[in-house]
Amino acid sequence: MRNHHLLSQYVSALESSALCIRLDAQGRVIFISESLQNRLNTDQPLVGKALKQFVDPAHREQLEDRIKYTVSNQQSWNGIIKLATQQTQGAWFQCLTIPLFDTQDKLSEIVLLLQDVSREVYLDELLSETRFDSVTGLATRVDLLNDIKTTNAQCLAILDIRKFRSFADFYGLEFGDELLRAFSLWSAQFLNDRHLKIYRLYGDKFAIVADFRMIPSVFELHLKHYYQALSSTQFQINGGDVAIDIALGMGVGRKKLVQLAESALAKAKKVFSGDRIECVKEREFVNSNKVNWMPKIQAALDNHDFINYYQPIKSSDGKNVDYFEALVRMRDNGIDLPPGMFLDKAKTTRYYSQITRSVIEQAVIQSEQHNVAISVNISIEDILNPQTVEFMLDTLEAHKSAQLIFEITETESTEDFSAVEDFAKQVRLRNGKIAIDDFGVGYSNFSRLIQLHPDYLKIDGSIIRNILSDKSNASILTGMISICREMNIPMVAEFVEDEAVNGYLTQQQIEFLQGYYIGKPAPQLSKWLN
Template sequence: MDLDIKREEIKNRAFNESFAIISFKLDGTIKNANEKFLSLFGYKLEEIKNKHHKILCDEDFTNSVEYRKFWYELSTGKLNSGEFKRVKKDGTSIYLQATYKPLINDNGQVFEILKFAQDITKNRLETQKYEIQLKAINKAHAVIEFDMDGNILKANKNFLNAMGYKLDEIKGKHHKIFCDKEYSQSKEYKNFWEKLNKGKFDTGKYLREGKNGKKVWIQATYTPILDLDKNPVKIIKFAQDITQFEIVKKDTLTGLYNREKLLMDIEQNKKNNLAVIDINSFFYINDFFGNDLANNLIKKASEELLTYLVKDCELYKININRFALLNCTFSKDKFLVLVKEINEQLKNTLIDLGIKKVRLNNTIGISFEHKSKLLSTAEIINKYAKDKNKSLLIYSESFNIEKEFEDNLWWTEKIRTALEEDRVIVYYQPIFNNFSKKIEKYEALVRIIDTDQTIISPFQFLDIAKKSRQYIEITKRVIQKSFENFKEKEFQFSINLTMEDILDDELQDYLFFKIEEYNIAKKLVVELVESEKITTYEPVFQFIDRLKALGCEIAIDDFGSGYSNFEYLVKIDADYVKIDGSIIKRILENTNSLEVVKSIVSFTKKMGIKTIAEFISNKELLEKVNELGIDYSQGFYIGKPQQDLQ
């Protein structure tokens, strides 16, 4: 019995040493408190005995409905347990983990309230500090959480705003939705997640992808959160969007801000006036005098433009030869007057590059459209102005330029799929020897078979193919298919090459490889398509020398079409001249056309160059070109282009 009493005393002492204990009457009056409780609150028992529980709480709480409810529920026997903020004698706050236990007699009536408490102030303050820090982090950083497989658990507002998503669009999806496909399939990406799964953090600068492919640069730390056994259970990423610091740069050549800064400034303004200014002379200087002088031209052009700036105008360099002038305060008329003045000044400006003085040939496109399409419309009208040989145009929907661009995109895709599906084919048009009266040659002409099996003429797609950088691939198909067709035939055949073809190293390598592969040089005639772009003959000479060394022959296509001159014939050392059909078809009724043809025939005979008349559409034309002494004829009267040889 003594042992049981002793054991009970030890338990009570341990309980009193571990817990702050206080008892209350049903009305909240304090009955008693142990030493631990009194010590925590700084009171002596006589200072609180028979006083109400209110002296341990702040006034706002004791006056609240919540406080009255608190005591009512205790008086009805309902236990209350949790964290409570209370007030010590000196007025400072104390946080308790406590249980208010109503004591019930044998009759089921509550006769006393007993409270057991532990001081958790230190832990609570640490938690508060952590919560404050977390709140500050959430306010200043983009935060996202992942499970250990990389699936998204949650993300804060900053993160969602930076990436352009709503939470329900990304929750449960894998981190790889923020990465480009190549990186997400790489060994580097696999190693990245293996490192995190080992509980190691990763920090650095990352390029990520937001919604709709938006590029976002972040400075981030991926932190594994460990459980009590130090195993990682989830990943928290703290990041800052540093995109504007990464993409907003000053051009090193001119000191002007770049395209990205322009876009940011446009977005901030309620109203915008924009002029896009291209210095077209850049490409001429770059081609003939090199990049250093071309860059010097742009630098001096920027200096010139800066002298024309007035208040509230900003100048940007947004491309290699392109500037942008932005204003957000002028009326449209006032801005237009300014830009027209700048345009006239630029036209009359000579830039001294040391070895040469160059006039600034420029094109300006102006837009007053909404900020969402301001830059795109200014650039669209700038390009349209170039195409129409205008120095300045203002964007208007009445130009219907977007429809033209949409058509171009439609044709670009049509050409791409035709190449992919091998629907780029070759037709062959016969060339008739006017003396032997036999078909001796064929010209290879490209066509596209549409998905509905109709044949598409090159006039519909070749210009778009050049603009969309698919022209070279089309030329390769013509080379491959025509060489394959004529490898076992005795006829000569010709293919057309433009300046784009000749100046393309890859195409040249392909052509000479195929000539050697098919051993077809003696049958091949290369028709050079005349162009105003022939501004330097050296690459052309070298190309022709290589062809002739192999045994190929050279023809000048469309001679007399606008860029022709006899000096060109001599320099090229042509074997054939194809007289342009627009001249040939008029020789029966137009004396001038007839005299032009006579001059060409006379000159070529003296030079030992054979002639081919194009566009022979009837018997009378054929007889006339025979009379003029033209060597060959080609046209629908001789034979239409067909996939099979006639």
């Protein structure tokens, strides 16, 4: 009798403190602990109802099957279930299910002892979301960094899809997601057979790494085959065939592989090298970054070693006046360095604005001397610098015969576009002109184009490069032509590299053409005028 009394106290203590449910043989609730009732955040009476009524629908069938199994085998079952009520989204529990039998082995009741694991499940879901991309299903940067460490990788490739934002501009965001999914599925299947894995970093940027320590030459060969296969592949999106091109960079080293590959990708995006993989090796990267650019830039300014090269921009039909683009170079030990080597570094110093002034001063002299229009590239940093803006406007005031076109780059990098609008207004009041560079690669270009109404619009080179072989490029260009015709804005096509592209763009009545087929940049403007 005493033992029965103690047992009753044990049961009472358990029921009052634990998250507990007791069911009869038919699965109806005969008891639910107060602590569990509070955890479910409901005052709805649950006793007398079937357990399945407040089990999450996705887990009902599984739980019923497990209970039947435990009863028939007189065993316990331990698993995770989700309980929910009409008033709540529910909570996750580790559930120990114990069937109790009478002396004739007949089921008497079923006891469920629960432990709240909602936080653990939430953290697992959160980790899963960070590990796997929701759009493509690919592993993300989290797994990439772990796999690089696990395999002790010495090679990593990073790529992005050229003019991807143009697809979103013209066809919509859903189209962009569908294209990313198709590209990711095809890439994963192609690369998996070669022991390579693809990861989505963000946007249209992806990484590729081997699942073992692959030597660089073999890794590079696989990347070339991947590029070649991708170049001959078209993806069916919303009933249409879409061909894409990628910029691909490869990093090789023992440390900072991601940084090396990012640097290689930056090089790849500046040139169109086909299946030649841009590669940055650790030793080269370290050596190149040992250069102290600040004294070099300062010395070049002191010695007037920032010089303009000029590239012709030719009227396609002769009805418009040709003009020229000023492209800055830095003369170092008799070698004229391209802006890719020093300009980004100069932007981190106080000398950047002086470089801009040097370019403009030389362009003004050449424009007045030869009575030609010259475009100069200016960035958002220039427009947001009051002293630089004052210099540019004062220069226009002082040189009224100069024909300057300010070619604005990086229009996507500023949230305050009103500064660009105000600058354009002030330039036009002084007889200057405005051009927009790299049109077709920004998500808000159309709305900003309407706001700014530039005097010239330069089509992004990635669209022109494959214009003869890529139907999607051709359709994008057709859309641009329609908009510019309606707004009466002359278009400039960059990267005109051969006669075939030149002929096609002329046929499309693109007003101006620029590229190596038209003429390479040269340090003397007189070369073109003579």
